[in-house]
Amino acid sequence: MRNMRWLPLTLAGLGLAGCDALSPSTPGNLVPKTVAEDATLPAIEMNGARFHLETVGNPANPVIVILHGGPGGDHRALLKLAARFNGSSLADDHFLVFWDQRGTGLSARVDKSELTIANYVNDLNTLVNRYSPGRPVFLIGESWGGMFATRYINEFPQRVAGAVLIEPGPLDGATAERLKKDITDLDPTSEWLNDVVWSSQFLSPDDHARMDYERMLGAKNSQPKFHEDKLNPSPVWRMGAAANKYIAEDGQNKSGKFDYDFTTNLSAYTTPVLFITGSMSEVLGESLQRTQMQEYPSASLTVVSGAGHDVAWVKTAEVLTHIRAYLDARRGGVR
Amino acid sequence: MTRAWNMTLGVLLASVIVVTQAAAQWNVARFETGQSRVYSTFGLDPAMIGSVGYARVVELGGHNFQLNGDVGAATSGFDANDFRVRLGTQTSLLQWRSVHLTGSATFVTRGTDNSIYRGINFGADLTGALGVYRNRWFTAGEFGFDKAIITHISNSDWYKDNYYPGAKDGWYLDAGGTYHYGLAGGFTMGRTEIVGRVGLLRTERFKELSTPGYVSLGVGFGF
Numbered sequence: 325m326r327n328m329r330w331l332p333l334t335l336a337g338l339g340l341a342g343c344d345a346l347s348p349s350t351p352g353n354l355v356p357k358t359v360a361e362d363a364t365l366p367a368i369e370m371n372g373a374r375f376h377l378e379t380v381g382n383p384a385n386p387v388i389v390i391l392h393g394g395p396g397g398d399h400r401a402l403l404k405l406a407a408r409f410n411g412s413s414l415a416d417d418h419f420l421v422f423w424d425q426r427g428t429g430l431s432a433r434v435d436k437s438e439l440t441i442a443n444y445v446n447d448l449n450t451l452v453n454r455y456s457p458g459r460p461v462f463l464i465g466e467s468w469g470g471m472f473a474t475r476y477i478n479e480f481p482q483r484v485a486g487a488v489l490i491e492p493g494p495l496d497g498a499t500a501e502r503l504k505k506d507i508t509d510l511d512p513t514s515e516w517l518n519d520v521v522w523s524s525q526f527l528s529p530d531d532h533a534r535m536d537y538e539r540m541l542g543a544k545n546s547q548p549k550f551h552e553d554k555l556n557p558s559p560v561w562r563m564g565a566a567a568n569k570y571i572a573e574d575g576q577n578k579s580g581k582f583d584y585d586f587t588t589n590l591s592a593y594t595t596p597v598l599f600i601t602g603s604m605s606e607v608l609g610e611s612l613q614r615t616q617m618q619e620y621p622s623a624s625l626t627v628v629s630g631a632g633h634d635v636a637w638v639k640t641a642e643v644l645t646h647i648r649a650y651l652d653a654r655r656g657g658v659r
Numbered sequence: 660m661t662r663a664w665n666m667t668l669g670v671l672l673a674s675v676i677v678v679t680q681a682a683a684q685w686n687v688a689r690f691e692t693g694q695s696r697v698y699s700t701f702g703l704d705p706a707m708i709g710s711v712g713y714a715r716v717v718e719l720g721g722h723n724f725q726l727n728g729d730v731g732a733a734t735s736g737f738d739a740n741d742f743r744v745r746l747g748t749q750t751s752l753l754q755w756r757s758v759h760l761t762g763s764a765t766f767v768t769r770g771t772d773n774s775i776y777r778g779i780n781f782g783a784d785l786t787g788a789l790g791v792y793r794n795r796w797f798t799a800g801e802f803g804f805d806k807a808i809i810t811h812i813s814n815s816d817w818y819k820d821n822y823y824p825g826a827k828d829g830w831y832l833d834a835g836g837t838y839h840y841g842l843a844g845g846f847t848m849g850r851t852e853i854v855g856r857v858g859l860l861r862t863e864r865f866k867e868l869s870t871p872g873y874v875s876l877g878v879g880f881g882f
Contacts, residue, residue: 345809345832353827354812513707518733519773521870522706522741526771526778526810528835528862529869537775540822544774557821 348527354537355562360432370450373438376430377423379455380406381415386485387456388414389421389448391469396539396568398429401558401637402466409641412648418462421455425472428564433532439570441475441584448476452483460485462654464647466636467608468493475586481593486654488598488647490636491608495616497575497582504582506607508546516545535565549606551632558637587619597623598650600643602631686845686852687751687761688792690716690723695882698729702875705837705860705868707734708743714879724750740772747784761788767805775818780810780834788843798844801858807835836863839873850881
């Protein structure tokens with residue numbers, strides 16, 4: 325029986341641990357608190373939801389609205405676009421609006437019924453009218469943000485003075501269907517995918533916090549063809565798992581196939597648009613963007629060498645140089 | 660074929676080879692006091708996992724209970740960090756002719772080490788099955804609940820450094836639970852029994868999981 329002495333000690337230890345245990349569902353334990361739980365975070369109320377939003381610069385200057393990726397990502401990594409490089413910052417002569425889209429990042433979580441593309445477009449339009457009433461804005465969109473910008477331009481071309489699209493995802497459902505198997509590595513033997521399903525026994529996806537935490541399991545290895553920096557990955561506060569799922573589903577038909585089309589009215593938008601891509605990016609890289617830029621009547625493409633899909637994060641100075649040149653060329657159009 | 664698939668097939672073949680002289684397991688109609696078994700299972704449950712185990716039937720109050728223990732590891736890349744240890748018992752609760760209502764209770768310890776956290780979890784699985792159990796075969800419908808009672812999570816440096824520095828390490832209570840329901844069946848060849856399970860998985864709030872179902876194959880050798 326001497327060997328059994330560990331048993332009551334272990335049980336007592338587990339009992340004490342249970343008394344002092346944490347809840348995986350409590351915001352702040354595994355994922356950060358959102359503006360719904362932390363009143364110190366900068367936030368605005370808009371269209372019945374609470375959003376995390378930060379602005380940089382003089383509100384009198386032309387407005388640039390930044391659209392982050394995902395769906396379900398946040399604007400944390402894109403804050404670098406406000407930084408000063410080579411003595412210059414976009415905020416010197418623009419008013420930058422960074423925000424986390426509905427249900428993502430540090431914005432409040434919402435019911436899945438609110439996670440629709442129509443609501444997203446309405447949110448952006450409300451934001452544009454709030455910060456730039458009567459004057460068109462510039463949009464900078466990364467990945468999903470580039471798709472979102474295109475979707476907005478498609479509906480409200482007169483409200484957009486120009487756009488920089490950094491490796492936008494597929495602008496129509498047919499392209500999304502063609503590329504989806506290359507966007508995410510779904511090999512059933514891949515370790516990241518097995519980590520995800522194995523983890524479901526530890527944290528079952530029964531609430532937002534657990535879903536968002538486990539969503540991070542794919543951050544490192546799920547998209548190898550994006551060639552992103554794994555040692556210094558572009559950061560997010562929180563991946564909005566629900567937003568990722570339901571916004572994507574909103575672009576699908578009942579059979580689960582993507583059938584959206586964000587390009588139906590782009591011919592009406594004759595303003596030049598700048599596309600930027602990383603030279604190492606395979607799926608959403610130069611080849612795709614050369615095709616997608618054809619959807620716009622006037623578009624140019626810049627390829628930044630030595631970067632993957634996270635080009636705005638790893639080559640920020642170079643990306644800003646191209647954005648600055650684009651904005652300078654557009655100067656006068658909005659003042 | 661990929662290297663991973665070759666390894667997967669290797670594990671499957673090894674499972675079969677190890678138990679080519681096997682006798683029955685899991686079929687309550689064949690439980691005999693004092694009988695021992697070694698067994699191996701492989702399947703998607705919920706990740707790809709292979710396991711080996713030992714079982715012995717004991718009599719308690721005139722009733723046969725199979726006590727079993729097994730260890731398993733995720734076979735994708737032979738990731739020993741993703742492991743499972745189970746200690747449990749299975750018995751026939753009610754019988755009418757060849758129809759049995761069986762019950763099993765299993766204490767489960769699981770471990771994982773992935774890009775965002777390292778975890779160890781203590782839980783329990785309760786499963787009931789109703790079916791026909793004959794000497795050479797059985798088929799049953801099963802319904803069970805696997806509860807992660809308490810889980811220790813250590814967030815990785817990678818997660819803390821790049822995403823959320825405030826992530827809390829510690830014991831997490833009531834972090835997960837999974838219902839599983841489906842069909843089980845098996846047949847006997849000499850002292851070997853081959854069993855299979857297939858079914859669906861749902862969370863404790865009956866939501867879908869990333870792996871919607873499970874399928875596993877087991878072979879046992881009695882002596």
